[in-house]
Amino acid sequence: MRNILIPTDFSDNSMNAVKYALELFKYEKCEFYIMHAYEDAIHKETAALTRENLDDVTEMMAAKSAAHLEQILKDIHEISPNPRHTYHSISANNILIDEADSIVNEKNIDLIIMGTRGKSNDKNITFGSQTLQVLKYVQCPVLAIPEKQTYTQPKKILFPTNYLIPFKRRELKLFCDMVAPYRSVIDVVYISKSTKLSIRQEDNQLFIKEALCKNEINFKTLDSKNVVEAIEQYVKDHPIDMLVMVNTRESFLESFLYPSRVDQLSLDLKVPFLAMQNLKRDA
Structure with missing residues (x-):
């Protein structure tokens, strides 16, 4: 249920x-x-x-x-x-x-x-x-x-990540179960100037793979320093039906100094946007 x-x-x-x-x-x-x-x-x-x-x-x-x-x-x-x-x-x-x-x-x-x-x-x-x-x-x-979004089955999904976040199993399971009936293909995209993953990043990548096991996953790397621009360009260049990102809690100081990536997303965002909150809740 x-x-x-x-x-x-x-x-x-x-x-x-x-x-x-x-x-x-x-x-x-x-x-x-x-x-x-x-x-x-x-x-x-x-x-x-x-x-x-x-x-x-x-x-x-x-x-x-x-x-x-x-x-x-x-x-x-x-x-x-x-x-x-x-x-x-x-x-x-x-x-x-x-x-x-x-x-x-x-x-x-x-x-x-x-x-x-x-x-x-x-x-x-x-x-x-x-x-x-x-x-x-x-x-x-x-x-x-988005406004006037007509329903389209989420066949192709973009999931950008830096693999640094310890993902919550409950939220990844929700995401997996939500799109599995549509046989969705998920592009998990690492946006960085470096292709080398740390041990922590490798462990988190494996966790994503196991949690989203009901779906086809493509692990990709984009060479870019600007995460927001890279996401926007990827959505423009590929037939994406849904964008998935993880929202993290920042310090009070950071919230004053740096706008969140959610705030920065451009007006061209015309696909449904799933924000997972990465907060501790009951499983």
């Missing part, structure tokens, strides 16, 4: 992510949790919001949220009446990342699926602020779906 959380802001982009999720996991038994967190929406009602009417505005937002979620569930049953799938709606007076983190722990969520951008749909950014917050801070793998 797969437990999947899909946050929504009721935008077309978030509904597109729902449709992608239903197709991707059509062969698996899944519990889908469709969640809307509306605390930020309450405080955006600045013109009408006062301390005196806060409770009334909150009640109004709660009612809107519940009604929209009910409509989404109706739409889902019409789009994909899959007997393997069960659906739940969650409406919460909370901020997105806090509510997502809570549900991840409470429901033992395997994967979060959401659009790369939400209602604001700013064309000058790759990830909307909400999506970026979830990618960075929620302790769960995240699959981000």
Whole structure:
């Protein structure tokens, strides 16, 4: 049984992510949790919001949220009446990342699926602020779906890595099981000026090979100093259906000095993006 959380802001982009999720996991038994967190929406009602009417505005937002979620569930049953799938709606007076983190722990969520951008749909950014917050801070793998992404079976997958991260078995197993029904080919690409691997890197490469044993794997090396540019060029040059990367926790100082590679990904990212979080969770 797969437990999947899909946050929504009721935008077309978030509904597109729902449709992608239903197709991707059509062969698996899944519990889908469709969640809307509306605390930020309450405080955006600045013109009408006062301390005196806060409770009334909150009640109004709660009612809107519940009604929209009910409509989404109706739409889902019409789009994909899959007997393997069960659906739940969650409406919460909370901020997105806090509510997502809570549900991840409470429901033992395997994967979060959401659009790369939400209602604001700013064309000058790759990830909307909400999506970026979830990618960075929620302790769960995240699959981000680009705007208007039509579902394509993930036949060809790019997985860039430096082999320095001690990968989490649970997350690699999720990735393996998710794409195995499609007989996916995974290009595990080492981006470096040196082709020589250390003992640690060799051990981690072997771990990847064993964890992804249900899939065909191509181990490749790209001669480049710029990881982001190398990834972008590879996606342009090859028929890639999904990009997979691992997000790591950096120090506070590093987070101020260096933008993350997730932040740097260009506007040309037009394929689903799976971010594995490399965080300790129950197996």
